[in-house]
Amino acid sequence: xxxxxxxxxxxxxxxxxxxxxxxxxxxxxxxxxxxxxxxxxxxxxxxxxxxxxxxxxxxxxxxxxxxxxxxxxxxxxxxxxxxxxxxxxxxxxxxxxxxxxxxxxxxxxxxxxxxxxxxxxxxxxxxxxxxxxxxxxxxxxxxxxxxxxxxxxxxxxxxxxxxxxxxxxxxxxxxxxxxxxxxxxxxxxxxxxxxxxxxxxxxxxxxxxxxxxxxxxxxxxxxxxxxxxxxxxxxxxxxxxxxxxxxxxxxxxxxxxxxxxxxxxxxx
Amino acid sequence: xxxxxxxxxxxxxxxxxxxxxxxxxxxxxxxxxxxxxxxxxxxxxxxxxxxxxxxxxxxxxxxxxxxxxxxxxxxxxxxxxxxxxxxxxxxxxxxxxxxxxxxxxxxxxxxxxxxxxxxxxxxxxxxxxxxxxxxxxxxxxxxxxxxxxxxxxxxxxxxxxxxxxxxxxxxxxxxxxxxxxxxxxxxxxxxxxxxxxxxxxxxxxxxxxxxxxxxxxxxxxxxxxxxxxxxxxxxxxxxxxxxxxxxxxxxxxxxxxxxxxxxxxxxx
Numbered sequence: 001x002x003x004x005x006x007x008x009x010x011x012x013x014x015x016x017x018x019x020x021x022x023x024x025x026x027x028x029x030x031x032x033x034x035x036x037x038x039x040x041x042x043x044x045x046x047x048x049x050x051x052x053x054x055x056x057x058x059x060x061x062x063x064x065x066x067x068x069x070x071x072x073x074x075x076x077x078x079x080x081x082x083x084x085x086x087x088x089x090x091x092x093x094x095x096x097x098x099x100x101x102x103x104x105x106x107x108x109x110x111x112x113x114x115x116x117x118x119x120x121x122x123x124x125x126x127x128x129x130x131x132x133x134x135x136x137x138x139x140x141x142x143x144x145x146x147x148x149x150x151x152x153x154x155x156x157x158x159x160x161x162x163x164x165x166x167x168x169x170x171x172x173x174x175x176x177x178x179x180x181x182x183x184x185x186x187x188x189x190x191x192x193x194x195x196x197x198x199x200x201x202x203x204x205x206x207x208x209x210x211x212x213x214x215x216x217x218x219x220x221x222x223x224x225x226x227x228x229x230x231x232x233x234x235x236x237x238x239x240x241x242x243x244x245x246x247x248x249x250x251x252x253x254x255x256x257x258x259x260x261x262x263x264x265x266x267x268x
Numbered sequence: 269x270x271x272x273x274x275x276x277x278x279x280x281x282x283x284x285x286x287x288x289x290x291x292x293x294x295x296x297x298x299x300x301x302x303x304x305x306x307x308x309x310x311x312x313x314x315x316x317x318x319x320x321x322x323x324x325x326x327x328x329x330x331x332x333x334x335x336x337x338x339x340x341x342x343x344x345x346x347x348x349x350x351x352x353x354x355x356x357x358x359x360x361x362x363x364x365x366x367x368x369x370x371x372x373x374x375x376x377x378x379x380x381x382x383x384x385x386x387x388x389x390x391x392x393x394x395x396x397x398x399x400x401x402x403x404x405x406x407x408x409x410x411x412x413x414x415x416x417x418x419x420x421x422x423x424x425x426x427x428x429x430x431x432x433x434x435x436x437x438x439x440x441x442x443x444x445x446x447x448x449x450x451x452x453x454x455x456x457x458x459x460x461x462x463x464x465x466x467x468x469x470x471x472x473x474x475x476x477x478x479x480x481x482x483x484x485x486x487x488x489x490x491x492x493x494x495x496x497x498x499x500x501x502x503x504x505x506x507x508x509x510x511x512x513x514x515x516x517x518x519x520x521x522x523x524x525x526x527x528x529x530x531x532x533x534x535x536x
Contacts, residue, residue: 142465142483
């Protein structure tokens with residue numbers, strides 16, 4: 001099994017059908033999908049396109065944003081996301097949990113995430129979907145993800161049957177406790193995502209991702225640690241980068257494949 | 269004793285004499301100096317200007333950058349920084365330890381920092397200066413500071429007599445283990461610096477600092493935890509912000525003073 005998965009956000013302008021066609025042309029067997037382009041293509045239609053192409057869906061991005069003081073609308077949206085994941089045939093829903101609310105109460109926001117995940121995990125289990133909590137780089141703590149470390153995500157995941165974690169190289173590489181937490185995660189790792197950290201950080205910090213090998217992360221070392229847990233799932237290349245988004249899809253997919261095979265695969 | 273200290277970087281264009289005059293006009297009793305403007309004014313002259321104005325020097329920024337594979341030049345520069353701190357009459361040298369080297373070996377870089385601090389601590393002690401290790405927000409891990417958490421800085425500081433830590437709100441506010449590590453730090457806190465985290469992060473991430481109260485950090489809570497350790501030193505307002513740097517010095521110092529008195533001081 002070829003474990004490279006193309007996360008659709010790497011070719012952000014592409015539709016589901018263009019993404020799937022690109023994977024097929026480059027011999028990539030799995031794809032990570034996002035809800036917005038799936039909705040644009042239609043959920044049932046997207047599921048059929050992927051199925052007909054014989055691709056695995058490695059994950060659906062994304063549920064989450066559960067830190068508001070009133071979470072009811074967010075909970076409903078997450079229930080829909082769980083259903084969408086199941087309809088697409090993936091068991092992994094990536095959860096970006098949300099940032100600090102206007103009250104600046106970070107501890108409260110983190111508690112609301114834990115409470116919401118407890119509630120949603122029951123429905124995830126019923127649907128055969130794992131909620132994959134994504135610890136996010138602390139640069140996103142204010143506006144995207146109050147789970148800042150793998151340890152925090154595991155503290156929640158370990159309490160529930162259908163909750164796991166995402167190890168995204170960009171988000172976790174700096175963590176002084178990373179090796180120990182990856183070992184602790186073990187079979188809780190629901191998704192492993194790779195890209196690289198670019199220095200200097202570009203004007204939009206969200207887009208500070210590069211091809212594996214172009215930045216400061218020791219991906220060989222990280223991949224060896226993830227592999228040592230027994231993780232045998234797909235490995236998504238997920239890159240948010242304005243230049244890569246502007247480039248030709250085939251050129252990007254080709255480069256993704258080359259970097260994966262030269263930098264990530266040898267460490268498995 | 270009024271504990272507000274104006275960190276000189278908040279009015280970056282100002283010379284030492286302009287900074288000191290501004291503090292005097294606004295009744296601020298302490299100042300945090302930087303080596304470059306001190307060198308521009310002359311070390312002995314800067315020391316005299318501060319002394320004649322009756323100001324305390326709360327800290328000197330900055331030593332550090334100790335992660336290169338060959339640290340000899342950096343060690344020499346840090347020895348000079350220790351002497352400069354002593355000459356300026358401050359016992360606190362802020363240490364920004366440096367980023368990852370080209371070999372991407374983060375663990376090795378962190379070890380080199382620990383080794384260099386062990387060596388420099390002897391000279392710091394002889395000079396009556398504390399090396400104040402500044403854990404830096406992980407967004408700066410690649411290029412400025414591989415100490416990413418207060419826990420890491422304390423792991424080093426606790427091994428040496430003349431080594432402490434800086435608690436800079438911007439760098440530590442996101443840390444899930446913050447309360448426990450501040451309590452652990454106790455008398456190792458050599459400097460407490462405040463500003464706020466702005467969202468969205470501006471084009472230059474280094475300049476993503478705002479006046480206390482303008483961002484996402486619960487400074488009341490953080491200040492209470494720092495105060496609970498018994499920390500009784502100066503509290504520096506240190507803001508890197510392009511708009512604030514472009515503004516009139518007196519306007520900025522006035523706003524710094526108002527924010528300190530309304531947001532930070534009540535929590536002491």
